[in-house]
Amino acid sequence: xxxxxxxxxxxxxxxxxxxxxxxxxxxxxxxxxxxxxxxxxxxxxxxxxxxxxxxxxxxxxxxxxxxxxxxxxxxxxxxxxxxxxxxxxxxxxxxxxxxxxxxxxxxxxxxxxxxxxxxxxxxxxxxxxxx
Amino acid sequence: xxxxxxxxxxxxxxxxxxxxxxxxxxxxxxxxxxxxxxxxxxxxxxxxxxxxxxxxxxxxxxxxxxxxxxxxxxxxxxxxxxxxxxxxxxxxxxxxxxxxxxxxxxxxxxxxxxxxxxxxxxxxxxxxxxx
DNA sequence: TTTGACTCTATAGTATACTTTAGGGTTTAA
DNA sequence: TTAAACCCTAAAGTATACTATAGAGTCAAA
Numbered sequence: 020x021x022x023x024x025x026x027x028x029x030x031x032x033x034x035x036x037x038x039x040x041x042x043x044x045x046x047x048x049x050x051x052x053x054x055x056x057x058x059x060x061x062x063x064x065x066x067x068x069x070x071x072x073x074x075x076x077x078x079x080x081x082x083x084x085x086x087x088x089x090x091x092x093x094x095x096x097x098x099x100x101x102x103x104x105x106x107x108x109x110x111x112x113x114x115x116x117x118x119x120x121x122x123x124x125x126x127x128x129x130x131x132x133x134x135x136x137x138x139x140x141x142x143x144x145x146x147x148x149x150x
Numbered sequence: 151x152x153x154x155x156x157x158x159x160x161x162x163x164x165x166x167x168x169x170x171x172x173x174x175x176x177x178x179x180x181x182x183x184x185x186x187x188x189x190x191x192x193x194x195x196x197x198x199x200x201x202x203x204x205x206x207x208x209x210x211x212x213x214x215x216x217x218x219x220x221x222x223x224x225x226x227x228x229x230x231x232x233x234x235x236x237x238x239x240x241x242x243x244x245x246x247x248x249x250x251x252x253x254x255x256x257x258x259x260x261x262x263x264x265x266x267x268x269x270x271x272x273x274x275x276x277x278x279x280x281x
Numbered sequence: 282t283t284t285g286a287c288t289c290t291a292t293a294g295t296a297t298a299c300t301t302t303a304g305g306g307t308t309t310a311a
Numbered sequence: 312t313t314a315a316a317c318c319c320t321a322a323a324g325t326a327t328a329c330t331a332t333a334g335a336g337t338c339a340a341a
Contacts, residue, residue, distance in 0.1 A: 023287065033288090034330060042328090053337060055288055064276055071248040076207030079328070085252075090263055090273045097264035100273070104260040111253045115246060117202040121216075122242045129235040132221055133228035142221045142231070145195055154317065164318090165300060173298090184307060186318055210298070 020058045021051075029066040036066075044069060044083050075114060124148045151189045152182075160197040167197075175200060175214050206245060255279045 026033045039045045045065065048056045065086070072082045085107065090100050124147035132142030157164045170176045176196065179187045196217070203213045216238065221231050255278035263273030 021288075032330075035328085037290095038329065051288095053288080055337085061276075064279075068276060068279065072252060073328095074207055075245050075249050075252070076205055085256075085275050088259060088273070088275050101260060101264050104256045108253065108256050108260065111249055111256065114206050115249050115253070118206050118242055118246050118249070121203060121206070122239065122246070125216075125235045125239050125242070128219060129232060129239065133232050142219070144216050144219050145192075145199060148195075148199065152318075163300075166298085168320095169299065182318095184318080186307085204298095 020060065020062070022056050022058070025058045025062055025066075028063050029070070031066060031070070039066075039069065039079075042079055042083070044079060044086065120148065151191065151193070153187050153189070156189045156193055156197075159194050160201070162197060162201070170197075170200065170210075173210055173214070175210060175217065251279065 020028075022033050022036055026036055036045065040047060045062065048058045048062070051057050068086070069079075069082055072085060073079075077085070084103070088100055088103065089095055090097055121144075124144050127147040128142050128144065132147070151159075153164050153167055157167055167176065171178060176193065179189045179193070182188050199217070200210075200213055203216060204210075208216070215234070219231055219234065220226055221228055252275075255275050258278040259273050259275065263278070
């Protein structure tokens, strides 16, 4: 798959794909005879993961680490991987908790603060977070 | 409360606090006679919210919008607030879904891939996301 | 065969969110 | 009273993550 096709598939700019390659998030793909990049189909899944991880606040560096998780005899032991995934799981649980708090505050505003037609009550997210 | 004390309380750099003020995330506080900033206690809550929202991938601009939610006769109608909170709720639900996916992939790696002592199975996050 | 759409590299520019520096005044404890 | 610790503004610098530009080659259809 050429770069323009991949870009369309995952809705990411062509330059951004080349940038991700330069940053090591995307393996260097094979090249066609003319020098054009030729991506395997798996690139789509990889980029969709990158998009998801970015959305929830992971940096490219962190995403690179997540993508690098592997248990191989030579590179990473099970214990190393277990330690790393535990740290990341803790981070993710924290993120989910923060999101849940913000969510319930927004929900409170959405349902109760704007109950009537003419409610002029001040209703801020900080107030909604209280109690 | 002076800026240094506030900075310690919320574990945010002094310069960052002044930067947030310049960006409109923090109201300009009263000044002491000597010109020093004098923050009300509520600033702590506000900054803790900013930290949480940042952690889960909201930009400062978005956080500013969340903090600006208010139902007042003159500025925002209930309908406007309802529309805005709905959009943000959708975004947050999406973020929670993405996080849940990443979480279960990590959990799968954490529990099953590293089951034995000598498992040399390749176990990547992308593989864990499949099926 | 030429023109429009595609690709390439290399490099410069931009937006966001800080972070540091420069140069100064203020407070407080020894 | 002086030195460390604090505060001020203004402006420059940095890291991250793109985004655009320049200048070139490739390909497919009219």
